[in-house]
Each structure stands twice: as structure tokens, then as C-alpha cells.
Amino acid sequence: MMLLAIWAGKAWPQEAGASRPLTLFHTNDWHGTIAPTPALWMGVADPPLVGGPGLLATLLRQRKFATLAGGGRYLLVDAGDRFQGAPVVNLSRGRLMTELYNLLGYTLVALGNHDFDYDLAGLRAAQQGARFPLLCTNLRLATASASLWRASAIAPIGGWRVGFVAAMTEDLPRITFPRNIDGVRLEPVIPALRREVARLREKGCDLVVLLSHCGHPYDLLLAVAVPGLDVILGGHSQDQLDQPRQINGVWIVQTRGYGSHLGEMTIYSGPGGKGIGRLEYRSHLLEAGRLRSDPAVDELFASATAALRSVTERSAGTLPEPLLRNANGRPSFAAVIARAVARQSGVPIGVFHCGGVRSDLPAGPLTIGQVLTALPFDHVVVTGELSGADLAAAFHRGTSLGSLAWAGLEQDPTGQIRLESGAALEPSQRYRVAFNDFLAQGGDGFVEFTRATGARDPSGLVREAFLAYLAAGLPAPPHP
Numbered sequence: 001m002m003l004l005a006i007w008a009g010k011a012w013p014q015e016a017g018a019s020r021p022l023t024l025f026h027t028n029d030w031h032g033t034i035a036p037t038p039a040l041w042m043g044v045a046d047p048p049l050v051g052g053p054g055l056l057a058t059l060l061r062q063r064k065f066a067t068l069a070g071g072g073r074y075l076l077v078d079a080g081d082r083f084q085g086a087p088v089v090n091l092s093r094g095r096l097m098t099e100l101y102n103l104l105g106y107t108l109v110a111l112g113n114h115d116f117d118y119d120l121a122g123l124r125a126a127q128q129g130a131r132f133p134l135l136c137t138n139l140r141l142a143t144a145s146a147s148l149w150r151a152s153a154i155a156p157i158g159g160w161r162v163g164f165v166a167a168m169t170e171d172l173p174r175i176t177f178p179r180n181i182d183g184v185r186l187e188p189v190i191p192a193l194r195r196e197v198a199r200l201r202e203k204g205c206d207l208v209v210l211l212s213h214c215g216h217p218y219d220l221l222l223a224v225a226v227p228g229l230d231v232i233l234g235g236h237s238q239d240q241l242d243q244p245r246q247i248n249g250v251w252i253v254q255t256r257g258y259g260s261h262l263g264e265m266t267i268y269s270g271p272g273g274k275g276i277g278r279l280e281y282r283s284h285l286l287e288a289g290r291l292r293s294d295p296a297v298d299e300l301f302a303s304a305t306a307a308l309r310s311v312t313e314r315s316a317g318t319l320p321e322p323l324l325r326n327a328n329g330r331p332s333f334a335a336v337i338a339r340a341v342a343r344q345s346g347v348p349i350g351v352f353h354c355g356g357v358r359s360d361l362p363a364g365p366l367t368i369g370q371v372l373t374a375l376p377f378d379h380v381v382v383t384g385e386l387s388g389a390d391l392a393a394a395f396h397r398g399t400s401l402g403s404l405a406w407a408g409l410e411q412d413p414t415g416q417i418r419l420e421s422g423a424a425l426e427p428s429q430r431y432r433v434a435f436n437d438f439l440a441q442g443g444d445g446f447v448e449f450t451r452a453t454g455a456r457d458p459s460g461l462v463r464e465a466f467l468a469y470l471a472a473g474l475p476a477p478p479h480p
Contacts, residue, residue, distance in 0.1 A: 032085020080112025
């Protein structure tokens with residue numbers, strides 16, 4: 001007997017009797033990736049091309065058929081951050097990613113911090129026509145207007161009653177511009193989840209899944225702090241887990257993001273059809289050499305990008321060596337940008353936040369499109385004077401956290417911070433520094449930059465400074 005359960009305008013098949021195996025296909029942190037990219041993290045010499053929605057669509061179709069043929073049922077979910085990345089995605093202000101998610105057949109999608117990059121009105125516009133609901137348990141709109149997202153969802157499928165909750169990182173206010181989240185209220189994650197998970201259990205859910213956009217370290221805490229969770233499908237920190245971790249009976253997993261992997265978790269019910277009796281997991285690397293791209297997805301992006309090719313395919317110069325976000329002994333991409341903004345502004349010290357770099361760049365000929373993808377944010381270069389004390393505080397914290405990259409400052413073996421000239425940084429002296437409008441508002445928690453005096457923005461966009469630096473053929477910063 002086939003029953004039809006309806007929730008949020010969507011239908012799921014529900015069979016009477018024993019629970020069928022349930023497969024959760026999951027992704028996270030797409031960041032506007034629309035094509036395979038070189039997997040420089042696998043080796044800079046000859047990296048394979050991986051990822052992209054065309055390859056994902058092909059693999060998903062294969063795995064969905066295999067799941068159904070084996071008597072199972074499936075859901076496709078995402079743990080947040082669809083937006084920013086390819087120029088065509090930014091130009092559409094995220095609407096193209098909504099079309100893609102419709103085409104791929106996502107069931108549920110969690111909010112990520114980058115969903116607010118186009119502000120609240122931009123998110124509402126991007127979500128028009130979406131055939132998937134957005135989830136976030138610890139965010140509320142300040143006004144009584146119709147909400148863009150739900151606190152939770154219940155999906156009856158294959159004899160299961162699956163509850164879903166979603167969590168937004170509590171760092172949201174410091175990692176986005178304040179204007180982008182005007183009208184949004186953030187609640188601490190743990191009490192919000194405890195309340196909603198308990199409500200789902202009261203409604204008879206025998207499986208509760210958290211779509212977390214908090215980062216893997218915080219997910220480990222949530223597994224202990226929130227009773228009633230069974231599975232955490234993570235995002236935000238982009239940790240690649242080839243197999244789940246089990247903490248306090250909760251299964252936790254995450255993919256690297258950027259469309260590079262598809263996670264496949266198959267759950268078999270426990271005694272009496274309740275809970276998890278057995279779990280299998282596969283992490284699929286989407287390799288261009290092993291999968292053919294889906295024609296329907298290719299057509300979607302071909303038509304969308306056609307008008308931009310005259311700009312995106314223009315040469316931006318040549319890179320003598322790769323620029324990587326995680327440098328591993330090489331000068332980091334962010335450090336090169338720090339030097340570029342300092343040079344553009346004519347000041348001795350430059351700084352850039354590492355989160356502003358969204359992808360690696362391979363050695364060799366470079367296009368404008370690659371630069372726009374790596375630096376999608378329209379960050380404006382700002383110069384101002386900071387005290388030596390504020391510079392030292394930002395340098396120590398930013399270096400220890402790996403969140404800031406510097407030019408013109410270095411730390412000697414004794415721990416003393418010095419200018420490149422060799423002079424020691426004096427706490428009471430003021431120094432001219434090039435940074436950007438995100439840091440100027442205390443972005444990433446670096447309030448030191450809000451105390452800059454004489455701040456101005458004479459040098460245009462950060463990416464323009466990088467392109468000028470590249471065109472000048474100047475050497476990269478010295479190896480760390």
C-alpha cells in the first residue's frame with residue numbers, strides 16, 4: 001500500500017510496514033561553483049579536475065537509481081552556502097544557484113552565512129521559484145513578515161518519520177556586513193536546537209538530522225550538548241570526512257565543499273523500525289575523468305554565461321606558480337593580496353583576511369573569470385593609521401588563527417614584531433596600513449581596524465589591486 005505524505009507543498013512516498021533503507025545524499029558549501037576546477041589540494045604538479053554540478057547531476061542520477069533498485073528511499077539535502085563564486089552566479093545575485101538546486105532536486109537546504117551576501121531582500125529575490133524550503137532553527141526575522149525559512153521540517157519517507165533542524169554559526173554578525181543581516185535575529189545555537197529537537201521527538205520523529213552550518217569542531221560539541229540528535233550533516237568549515245565520526249551516539253560527517261564531493265549515508269532501522277540499527281557511508285570524489293557532465297546542467301550554465309565570455313575569458317596575465325589558500329610552505333594567496341593592496345596604496349603595511357579568497361589559482365595563463373571566481377567580493381581597499389599596539393594585537397591573533405595575512409610585518413625568532421625594514425613595532429607609534437572595508441567594520445572580530453584614524457579608500461577594489469600587481473610582474477612575497 002502506498003501512502004502520500006504532504007509537507008510544505010512537497011510530496012514524499014511513504015510505504016506502510018517496515019522502514020526501508022534511507023539514503024541521505026548531502027553536500028555543503030557550493031560557493032557558486034559551476035564547473036570542474038583543478039584539485040590543487042591533491043598536488044600542484046598535475047592536479048585532476050574535480051567537482052561541478054554537471055558531474056554531480058550524473059552521479060546523483062546513478063546513485064538514486066541504485067538506491068531505488070535496492071528497495072531504498074532517498075533525500076538530497078545541503079548544509080548551506082550556495083552563493084558567491086563564479087561571476088555569473090554573482091551577477092544573478094544567487095538566482096542561478098536556485099535554478100541549479102531545482103534542477104538537481106534538492107529536498108531541503110540549510111541557510112549559510114553567504115546566503116545573506118546580497119542582504120535580506122536579495123535572499124528573498126534569489127529564493128523566488130525555489131522548489132525546496134530553506135531551514136534555520138536559530139535565526140528569526142525581526143518583523144512579522146512572511147519568513148523565508150522554517151525552523152524545522154518533517155519528512156515521512158519509506159516508513160521513516162525524519163525530522164530536520166538546521167543551525168547557523170553564531171559568528172554570523174562578525175563574518176558578514178551588518179547591513180546584510182539587518183532585520184535578522186540570531187539565537188544561540190544550543191538552546192534553539194534543544195527546543196526544536198524536543199518538539200520533533202514529541203511529534204513522533206524516529207530519526208532527527210541536523211544540517212549544521214557551524215563548522216566541524218562545533219558539530220562535535222553539538223553532538224554532546226543537544227539530546228535527541230541522530231545525524232549531523234555539517235558545513236561551513238569544509239572538512240572532508242571520508243567516513244563519519246561518532247560522538248555520543250551521533251554520526252557526524254561533512255564534505256570539502258565547492259562541489260568536489262557527494263556524501264552518501266545509508267541508514268538501516270533498528271529494532272522495531274526505530275532509530276539507527278546500521279549505517280553505511282560513501283564519499284564520492286567527483287572526477288572529471290571518470291564522469292560525464294549532465295547535458296541539462298551544461299545547458300543551464302552555457303546560456304547563462306554566454307554574454308559574459310567576452311569579459312571572463314580575457315587574459316589576466318600569467319602566474320609563475322600556484323596561489324593557494326592553504327599555502328603549505330608557499331606564499332599564501334592572501335599574503336600576495338596583502339602585498340598588492342599595500343603597493344596599490346603606497347603604504348608600507350598591507351593586510352587581507354584569508355576568508356576573502358574563495359578558490360586557488362593554478363600556475364600558468366590566467367583569465368579574468370578565474371580572478372573573479374577567486375575574489376568574488378567587491379571589497380574596497382581602505383587605508384588608515386593604526387597604533388603599533390592595535391597592529392600587534394591583530395597580527396598575533398590573526399596569525400595564530402590563520403585568518404589574516406600580512407605584508408610589511410614579520411615576527412622575529414624572539415617574538416618581536418618588526419617592519420620589513422627591521423625596525424621594531426612601537427606600541428604608541430601610528431603606522432599607515434592598507435586593509436579593506438570588511439576589516440574596517442571589524443569583520444572577523446578584528447575590532448582593531450575600527451579604531452583606524454584618517455581612513456580613506458583611494459585605491460579601488462581589492463581585485464583591481466591584485467590584477468595591477470600581477471600585471472607589474474612583481475615577485476611573490478618571500479616563502480614563510
